[in-house]
Amino acid sequence: MMNIIFLHGLLGTASDWQKVIENLPHFRCISIDLPFHGKAKETAVCHFNDTADYLSKQIQSAINNEPYFLVGYSLGGRIAMHYALQANVEKGNLQAVVLEGANLGLKTEEEKQARWQNDTQWAKRFREETPDRVLEDWYQQPVFSHLTAHQRAQLIEKRKAHCGANIGQMLLATSLAKQADFREKVRSSSLPFFYFCGEQDLKFQTLAKSEQLNLTTIPYAGHNAHLENPCLFAKKLENLILEIAQF
Template identity: 50%
Template sequence: MIILVFLHGLLGDKSDWKHIVAKLSPIPCVCVDLPFHGDAQNITVSNFEETVCYISKQIQNKLSQKPYIIVGYSLGGRIALYYALQSLLPKGQLKGIVLEGANLGLTSQIEKLQRWENDMYWANRFAKDNLYSVLNDWYQQSVFSHLDMEQRENIIKKRTALLNKSGGKSISLMLKATSLAKQPNFIEKVRSTLLPIYYIVGEKDHKFKNIAINNQLNHYIVEQSGHNTHQENPSKFVEILNIILKDFEMNKKE
């Protein structure tokens, strides 16, 4: 049976997936903390290669040579892309990746410069400012514009509690290490690879929905959700994962 390996996004940890894992039972699942997050709080990295090296070791230690699919949300999806399509690290029996609201990469140096400046702005704020204040501004960004006041307040409280142990310095370091400005553009590799890649996006997440449609990705749209579909509509998210797993089983029999 294929194992699902979950990678969370920036500001989260492996517990973000607990409700999804519970709904998927008895499908075997493994949740991995990214560097600077959760139980990997003391793991330091400075770039994508070091990040995927750590992730690779975690996967190989937990799975040995068992077949698996990586499910990555946002930053976790970008790390999955780098691991699968860029890194030369051993990947064991990686059978595919599922991307949830993950950016495939920037197309120009101007975009990369602008993104680097934006990420450094947030990195400096996370390192120096009051955590609640920074998170309040963070969740005002356009990608979270679908959230109402109550939803925004709930997620700010959750993230503040999660990050209180370390403050925002760890997030600052992760932003510097894995800025989108440092990521290769994976559009052509996504189109040409034989590795199955699936894309999940919320119907209210207009930016990433356009990425999926414009690049003709093999995608699924989750109703009544924005950027974080697995939190906002977990039942539909799990339904899609089950469809993907059935697709793998059918192809294997053929």
């Protein structure tokens, strides 16, 4: 049976993928809590390298050397890229990587400095303010602009139990400012890379098209497509994996 490893985004937990997993009965699906999140809340990391090392150990203990696909959303996608393309870790029998709404990296030092400043400010807020207050502003960011007031309220309710200084620590450890620019590597890697994106996620739709990525669009969904349309996300993922597995 083919294995699929799922990585959630910042503020998420392994359970974020549950609805997708329920719609993939023919695969062995494993969703991993990232450091500072969920059951790994006490697991500390300082950089992408630490995080990739943690991920490698989790994957190898779960599936040994069996073939697997790696699916990562947002921060999980950025970690997946570092793990697959840069980290000096045991990757086992990795078949392909599916990125969902993940940033490929910043091009200039100026962009990186601006991002670091922004992430530092958010980290301070996660450390010092109540979850309700900081999340209210977090989900007002442009990438979440498609959400209705009800959807936003639901997300805040869902996330606040896991929200605190731990999120600020992960934000700094895996800031986009610390990430390599993976644009060229994603396109030229012998390891297949695929990109899933909600049709209402205009920022990452634009990115995927401008970088000529192998794009799969998820209708009736924004940035968090696997949460907003899990059935269709699962169907498109299954079709993709079955297509690759035939070769």
